[in-house]
Amino acid sequence: MSGWRVRPSTEEDWRAYRAIRLEMLADTPIAFLETLERAQRHPDEHWQNRAANSSTSSRLFAAVDDDGTWLGTMGGFLATGARDPHLVGVYITPRFRGRAHGVADALLDAVIAWAAERSGRLLLQVHERNETAIRFYRRRGFELTGATEPYPLDRTALELEMALPLT
Numbered sequence: 437m438s439g440w441r442v443r444p445s446t447e448e449d450w451r452a453y454r455a456i457r458l459e460m461l462a463d464t465p466i467a468f469l470e471t472l473e474r475a476q477r478h479p480d481e482h483w484q485n486r487a488a489n490s491s492t493s494s495r496l497f498a499a500v501d502d503d504g505t506w507l508g509t510m511g512g513f514l515a516t517g518a519r520d521p522h523l524v525g526v527y528i529t530p531r532f533r534g535r536a537h538g539v540a541d542a543l544l545d546a547v548i549a550w551a552a553e554r555s556g557r558l559l560l561q562v563h564e565r566n567e568t569a570i571r572f573y574r575r576r577g578f579e580l581t582g583a584t585e586p587y588p589l590d591r592t593a594l595e596l597e598m599a600l601p602l603t
Contacts (some may be wrong), residue, residue: 439501439520440499441499442498442500442546443497443498445487445488446488447484447489447498447524448487449488450480450484450488452487452504456498456506456508456509456527457525458475458498459474459529461579463527464566467569469588469589479509494512495511495512496525497546506596507532508527508528508539508543509526509527510523510524510525510527512547519557521550522561523544523547523560526543526560528540540572548575548600548602555602557600559598560589560597560598561596561598562595562598564587564594564596565593570598577600578599580598582597583597584597
């Protein structure tokens with residue numbers, strides 16, 4: 437992990453978070469439930485709130501280079517009344533993708549540690565055509581649950597649910 441580290445984001449990170457969020461929406465639009473156009477219209481307060489990590493029901497982690505550049509993000513979210521948290525906001529900037537860099541694994545380890553304090557299982561939803569993500573999740577022990585739902589930005593496509601036991 438020389439040259440970068442994983443840490444929770446803070447409100448002061450909002451500009452870096454906004455930059456990587458806009459990058460991720462441009463790079464892999466099927467992986468997120470928001471369009472680039474919509475995200476570009478958010479006011480600064482939106483980004484400050486998202487980066488702040490002020491809620492106990494969610495946690496945003498960033499892989500940050502020594503110069504402060506964000507290399508990737510992953511978060512955990514536990515909806516009100518839900519038993520199991522979800523993995524959300526998964527993105528690694530292209531030049532740091534792949535097993536050799538270790539960024540995705542380190543970020544996922546952080547989310548798993550956060551989720552394990554809340555539940556015995558971590559869930560996620562992945563677009564059916566996001567084969568690279570599905571391979572990564574399977575390598576890390578996630579399995580398809582069989583549950584699906586229409587992808588909100590294109591109701592003809594499906595989101596597949598995957599689960600990872602944490603006990």
